[in-house]
Amino acid sequence: xxEPDKMRVMAQVTPNSCQFPASSLGDLNRLHxxxxxxxxxxxxxxxxxxxxxxxxxxxxxxxxxxxAHEWLRRAMDVGGKEIxxxxxxxxxxxxxxxxxxxx
Numbered sequence: 001x002x003e004p005d006k007m008r009v010m011a012q013v014t015p016n017s018c019q020f021p022a023s024s025l026g027d028l029n030r031l032h033x034x035x036x037x038x039x040x041x042x043x044x045x046x047x048x049x050x051x052x053x054x055x056x057x058x059x060x061x062x063x064x065x066x067x068a069h070e071w072l073r074r075a076m077d078v079g080g081k082e083i084x085x086x087x088x089x090x091x092x093x094x095x096x097x098x099x100x101x102x103x
Contacts, residue, residue, distance in 0.1 A: 034058050049079030057092040065095055072096060073103045
């Protein structure tokens with residue numbers, strides 16, 4: 001099975017079935033692949049707040065700050081104050097800390 005096909009299968013089971021492998025890809029500095037996997041998971045689980053949160057982290061690492069801002073906004077729309085507080089303490093999201101109050 002090709003790698004993109006594996007990602008699609010994993011992204012359709014549960015949010016965590018995609019989140020954990022995406023995190024591992026990020027740890028291996030395979031950030032574009034992690035982003036692709038998480039975006040597939042968002043299609044299947046649009047009401048999960050952790051997937052867009054993780055997408056915001058990956059996009060920050062890629063230097064895609066406008067995209068990271070949008071993903072973090074989506075995570076906060078679903079997860080509310082808890083996500084906002086988590087983001088303010090997450091060093092992966094440090095490039096967005098000054099903007100979090102505006103999201």
